[in-house]
Amino acid sequence: AMGFCYFNNIAVAAKNAxxxxxxxxxxxxxxxxxxxxxxxxxxxxxxNIFYLSIHxxxxxxxxxxxxxxxxxxxxxxDQCGRGAGKGANLNxxxxxxxxxxxxxxxxxxxxxxxxxxxxxxxxxxxACGFDVAKGDLLGDCGLxxxxxxxxxxxxxxxxxxxxxxxxxxxxxxxxxxxxxxMEATALALLDEPYGAQxxxx
Numbered sequence: 001a002m003g004f005c006y007f008n009n010i011a012v013a014a015k016n017a018x019x020x021x022x023x024x025x026x027x028x029x030x031x032x033x034x035x036x037x038x039x040x041x042x043x044x045x046x047x048n049i050f051y052l053s054i055h056x057x058x059x060x061x062x063x064x065x066x067x068x069x070x071x072x073x074x075x076x077x078d079q080c081g082r083g084a085g086k087g088a089n090l091n092x093x094x095x096x097x098x099x100x101x102x103x104x105x106x107x108x109x110x111x112x113x114x115x116x117x118x119x120x121x122x123x124x125x126x127a128c129g130f131d132v133a134k135g136d137l138l139g140d141c142g143l144x145x146x147x148x149x150x151x152x153x154x155x156x157x158x159x160x161x162x163x164x165x166x167x168x169x170x171x172x173x174x175x176x177x178x179x180x181x182m183e184a185t186a187l188a189l190l191d192e193p194y195g196a197q198x199x200x201x
Contacts, residue, residue, distance in 0.1 A: 010125055011042035024048060027049075027125070031104075031126065035075030056141070057074070097139075124155065126165075129172055145180045146184060
């Protein structure tokens with residue numbers, strides 16, 4: 001436990017799915033602003049669980065007073081798994097604040113979707129933090145709600161509608177921002193258009 005969670009529910013769910021035979025291959029996408037060091041540690045040697053994290057990570061010491069450090073200070077791009085799990089861990093670390101729709105669209109196009117297609121999971125779990133969104137108090141980045149819609153929809157379209165899909169709420173520190181981004185994500189899950197007007201009574 002490092003202040004943000006006591007039990008890593010996403011890693012527990014992924015491990016349980018594999019161990020009980022509910023899934024053979026689990027793909028975890030973590031788009032929370034912080035690197036999921038707990039998820040990585042728990043799944044690092046497991047070839048049946050692919051962990052892909054997109055996060056902000058300015059590496060340095062653990063001294064929070066240093067301006068180049070961003071919590072939790074983990075998630076380097078050369079951390080690719082260990083033993084049988086080598087190649088089943090991918091970190092996409094942005095070194096500065098201010099990342100937005102363009103950067104995340106590039107990450108999805110060039111890395112996330114091709115890796116998802118290649119791994120071909122039978123369960124997808126999203127560590128769904130909304131602290132990368134514009135207006136969040138910690139992330140200092142600029143994703144808009146429609147980008148969460150696009151990211152979710154692209155995952156569903158790539159994996160296919162028959163693949164079980166779990167969205168687990170993670171970080172987010174601005175209530176209005178969380179609400180609008182969760183609405184957009186839910187609309188994508190329901191295969192509803194984003195921004196559609198409700199019919200008048």
